[in-house]
Amino acid sequence: GAVVSQHPSRVICKSGTSVKIECRSLDFQATTMFWYRQFPKQSLMLMATSNEGSKATYEQGVEKDKFLINHASLTLSTLTVTSAHPEDSSFYICSAKAGSSNQPQHFGDGTRLSIL
């Protein structure tokens, strides 16, 4: 099946640090990649949608200058949390989708971000 790799799986860093998370589709070309955030005991909340070669579309309430998304190729998208603070601590998950609308999104294993 489709494989999505997300790296790193866990990050612990000091407040003010910028953190980059990578999402790669290993065996298919992802025309669209998505970034989600999950708080404990809650659902996955979509943060932004990115299409290769174009600017990401952010959901309401998500700061685009805080969460920088780059989708430079059909197999790689990155999320950079800039100047992270403790309230940014969360579980971040990416997904990737090939082709047109009715295709499932395939998810990475997520990144646990802890800001001290």
Next chain:
Amino acid sequence: DQQVKQNSPSLSVQEGRISILNCDYTNSMFDYFLWYKKYPAEGPTFLISISSIKDKNEDGRFTVFLNKSAKHLSLHIVPSQPGDSAVYFCAASDQGGKLIFGQGTELSVKP
């Protein structure tokens, strides 16, 4: 405004019996529905999906039923196995492809 709702946070089932997980949605523009299984500290794993033009899709032990008039879908797992214990999320999307997730139901299958 929760567009996709899973009203049961948990479900406990005996091994070998049927597990039925339910999901309701409010947006009539949703045309594609999916179920994902998730273990702690891992990303969701795709299980099964259904298009709005169908009312049933079956894959092995997993069957998804869609009732468009009631805006309700369900996932049936039969027979349930201890390895099925996980959190199950239903999700819905419209033509734009964005997924809206329910809150999840934690399934526990007891031997």
